[in-house]
Amino acid sequence: MNILIVEDELLIAEMLKEMLLDLKHTILGIAKNFDVAEMLLENNEAIDFCFLDINLHSSKSGYDVANLINAKYKIPFVFLTSYSDKSTIEIALAYKPQAYLIKPFSEIDLFTTIELFKTRTSILPQQKAQETIVIKDGAKTIKLAIDEILWLKSENIYIEIKTTTKTHLVRNSLVQFLEEINVPCFKRVHRTFAVNINNVNAVTGQHLLVANEKIPLSRKFREQILSNFQ
Amino acid sequence: MTVSLFILSLNKIRQILILLAILLCSTLQAQQKNGTEADLKNELQKSTSDSAKATLYGKLAWELRFVKTNEAIEYVNKEMSYGLKNNDFLKMADAYRTKGTIWVSLKKIPEALSCYDSCIIYADKANDKYYKAHAYSLMAGMYGDRGDFDKAIELYTTGLEVAKKSGNNYIQSILSNNLADAYQVNKRNTLLVQENFKLSIQFSLADKEEHAACLSAGNLAREYATNNQIDSMNKYMSFAAKIFTLPDKKPYYRASVCNELALIYLLLKQPAKAIPYAVTAKKVMDSLNRIDNSLQPLGLLMKAYFDLHNYPLAEKTAQELLLLSKQQGGKLYIRDAYKTLADLAVINNDYKKAFSYYQWYVRWNDSIFSATKEQTIANVELKSLLAEKEFETKFFTAQKVSENATLKIQKWIAIAACVLLLGLIILLYHQYQKKQEANNQLANEKQIVEQQANEKVVLINEIHHRVKNNLTMLKSLLYLQARASTQSETKSILTEVQARVQSMALVHQNLYEGNQTAKLNFSSFIQDLFAELSQSYFDKTKKINFEVQGSCKELDIETAIPLALIMNELATNSFKYAFANNLDGTIKVAINQLENNLTIVYSDNGIGLSKPFDLNSGGFGFKVLNILTQQLNATIKYQKTSSASIFKMSLPV
Numbered sequence: 001m002n003i004l005i006v007e008d009e010l011l012i013a014e015m016l017k018e019m020l021l022d023l024k025h026t027i028l029g030i031a032k033n034f035d036v037a038e039m040l041l042e043n044n045e046a047i048d049f050c051f052l053d054i055n056l057h058s059s060k061s062g063y064d065v066a067n068l069i070n071a072k073y074k075i076p077f078v079f080l081t082s083y084s085d086k087s088t089i090e091i092a093l094a095y096k097p098q099a100y101l102i103k104p105f106s107e108i109d110l111f112t113t114i115e116l117f118k119t120r121t122s123i124l125p126q127q128k129a130q131e132t133i134v135i136k137d138g139a140k141t142i143k144l145a146i147d148e149i150l151w152l153k154s155e156n157i158y159i160e161i162k163t164t165t166k167t168h169l170v171r172n173s174l175v176q177f178l179e180e181i182n183v184p185c186f187k188r189v190h191r192t193f194a195v196n197i198n199n200v201n202a203v204t205g206q207h208l209l210v211a212n213e214k215i216p217l218s219r220k221f222r223e224q225i226l227s228n229f230q
Numbered sequence: 231m232t233v234s235l236f237i238l239s240l241n242k243i244r245q246i247l248i249l250l251a252i253l254l255c256s257t258l259q260a261q262q263k264n265g266t267e268a269d270l271k272n273e274l275q276k277s278t279s280d281s282a283k284a285t286l287y288g289k290l291a292w293e294l295r296f297v298k299t300n301e302a303i304e305y306v307n308k309e310m311s312y313g314l315k316n317n318d319f320l321k322m323a324d325a326y327r328t329k330g331t332i333w334v335s336l337k338k339i340p341e342a343l344s345c346y347d348s349c350i351i352y353a354d355k356a357n358d359k360y361y362k363a364h365a366y367s368l369m370a371g372m373y374g375d376r377g378d379f380d381k382a383i384e385l386y387t388t389g390l391e392v393a394k395k396s397g398n399n400y401i402q403s404i405l406s407n408n409l410a411d412a413y414q415v416n417k418r419n420t421l422l423v424q425e426n427f428k429l430s431i432q433f434s435l436a437d438k439e440e441h442a443a444c445l446s447a448g449n450l451a452r453e454y455a456t457n458n459q460i461d462s463m464n465k466y467m468s469f470a471a472k473i474f475t476l477p478d479k480k481p482y483y484r485a486s487v488c489n490e491l492a493l494i495y496l497l498l499k500q501p502a503k504a505i506p507y508a509v510t511a512k513k514v515m516d517s518l519n520r521i522d523n524s525l526q527p528l529g530l531l532m533k534a535y536f537d538l539h540n541y542p543l544a545e546k547t548a549q550e551l552l553l554l555s556k557q558q559g560g561k562l563y564i565r566d567a568y569k570t571l572a573d574l575a576v577i578n579n580d581y582k583k584a585f586s587y588y589q590w591y592v593r594w595n596d597s598i599f600s601a602t603k604e605q606t607i608a609n610v611e612l613k614s615l616l617a618e619k620e621f622e623t624k625f626f627t628a629q630k631v632s633e634n635a636t637l638k639i640q641k642w643i644a645i646a647a648c649v650l651l652l653g654l655i656i657l658l659y660h661q662y663q664k665k666q667e668a669n670n671q672l673a674n675e676k677q678i679v680e681q682q683a684n685e686k687v688v689l690i691n692e693i694h695h696r697v698k699n700n701l702t703m704l705k706s707l708l709y710l711q712a713r714a715s716t717q718s719e720t721k722s723i724l725t726e727v728q729a730r731v732q733s734m735a736l737v738h739q740n741l742y743e744g745n746q747t748a749k750l751n752f753s754s755f756i757q758d759l760f761a762e763l764s765q766s767y768f769d770k771t772k773k774i775n776f777e778v779q780g781s782c783k784e785l786d787i788e789t790a791i792p793l794a795l796i797m798n799e800l801a802t803n804s805f806k807y808a809f810a811n812n813l814d815g816t817i818k819v820a821i822n823q824l825e826n827n828l829t830i831v832y833s834d835n836g837i838g839l840s841k842p843f844d845l846n847s848g849g850f851g852f853k854v855l856n857i858l859t860q861q862l863n864a865t866i867k868y869q870k871t872s873s874a875s876i877f878k879m880s881l882p883v
Contacts, residue, residue: 009699015706018713055695082698084739085691104702104735106762204739206761219761 002046006031007053034060050077066095100202112203123184137168154192190218284312291328319356359396363389379416403433441483444473448490455494485514492530501537565594581826701735733798749784775816782823792858808836828883838875843868
């Protein structure tokens, strides 16, 4: 991918750049502030992904760059910041980033974030075809919008389906259920968890952040991601 | 007890001394007026002239202003009506000053301030500098008590200028002493503190008030002691000590000088010398039956015993201080007593007790923090209340003017009256709008105060953010340099350092996410740490399994950072050496907490150490391990079995 980095700490930008170069991406520029970012976006039609630091220590922040991108360029981007409190994350998510990368990040956090984005893009066509699934919660048959499903958790002989508003119980095993419904955006990330990757907000250490909850990431899953890159 | 804590309690001591000065000043006043309530009433019956009666009313009101407020108000009103009738401005000034102090004792702050204002106006009319200066001093004292030192200093300075013009030594000594006090409490320019105390000494001596001069000298000596100016300090200490050769008429002064001397010796780290002074001060204060004044010498005594390592007496004193300060609601002293008790329990190895005392200490410390906040809130509220009062006065004046006008114009033409009425309506509407504005302003100010309360939380977040950002920069540097270096040893050293930085950052990450309590859940943290470490620098073809068992109470950052680094070193050691040959390694961590003792057993199934375990020899990793275990007062033991090598660590938490 052709990537633009917006980060006012140039040392951090340089580390990010080298990590991305290792992943065979091209860095089209590093912008220290809003004005440089605007100039680079205007003059590089080839940019197809951005990393945005939120606090740029000037009057305009990463949020302003995000606004500009959303309004004019429609390029996917990831926020990069050391704020990890819930309120900041909630504010940041309103700008519809692909994800939220928390400093200090490791190479694998970066790999996982990019992989997440790629998977999302690749399943986009299939996703449009199917927008709901039908489940049996006890005796009732319920239709759920896929968009609203956050994660699935295996609990004994049941699966908990967590949506943005409710939790449903389905009697099934996780493996079998995932096979049956065959929705590409549900990815198994742990022995007991599958997440809707479209609702993943951030990758931190060994967790995925989904709607402010930490979902554990198994080593197996991480290694799978690593192997994709090596 | 830390020095900073001690210096904090100095502020409280200063406040008590200000109160003391006001109290002393009132005693002196009473002495000048020569008489008790009964005498004055007697005299009142005998006197015939209105002027003499008015003077006596004034004296009576002043005498009764704290004890019988209702009666005092009655007398002061009589004095005032005489003053008004006869245009006796001096009596008016006197009456308003008394009334102001009565309002203060009834906690009606805006009323008191406006009385002092009137006192100043009438003192000006009477061309009397004494009352004017005194009113400034009383007003300044009120602002000082509320923590608004800027305003207090401003008023004291104005008051002192007025006092200087009066040529009255007594009022000059009071104002310069109070001004110096205000500077000292607020830790402002030390030269101004010194200059004003010196002035005060000079005026007191001129006024033949040697006791007061000695007290100012004591204050001054302490100022020199805090600045480490030993020669000047000695000079004024011996000056202050002269009080012991003076006739024992003024026990308050004597006890306060004792307090100062005890304080100075504590600052000089000579607790043995502080004790006799603190004991004397305590005895005198006790004999005066003012328990709130006994708290200060008791606190000094506790600190002195503690510094002398006389722990049994320190504990006894601390318990007494705790009891008394709880009775008196002396927050700072309660806090200090708990802190000392906690320290003593630590010395006695009673960690359970220490923990509970420490919790109490933190609670009181927090409540003092919020009290300071409340003071700020009270200040803002006072300011808006005053603004509202001012507005009301203007409103009534405006109304009176227009009423008069209406009466006159009624004699003339009715239409004009209508026009005026219309004008009045417009005026009222205008005033109503003004009032709305005032209300809005009040709401705004309230919002500002609430914002300030949130500041603490925001600041904590901001600090964590900055720490993490800086650690990320450090990590970037190490990452970039590792890549730029060609030698494999350099590379691996830099990678190891990177891992240490990452471990520290991870502690901050976990503290930050876990609410606002700044505590770390160790067992969940350790899982994150190993996951982070395993990918940061070891051979990815190897499979290392982690198992974490057990849990402990949440840790604070002082324990968490060293512990994280220790775990980092142990894991690094396992990755680098233990699993050199086998491909499937397992690292186990068992956490167990028994009361205040935390045990962590770290084991791996690798080849074990090649040499006998000795923290003092071996590589850099072991050196770090050694330093950090010492930092935590921990013990670490190594054991090798056929299937595992085990590090067993035990530490107090």
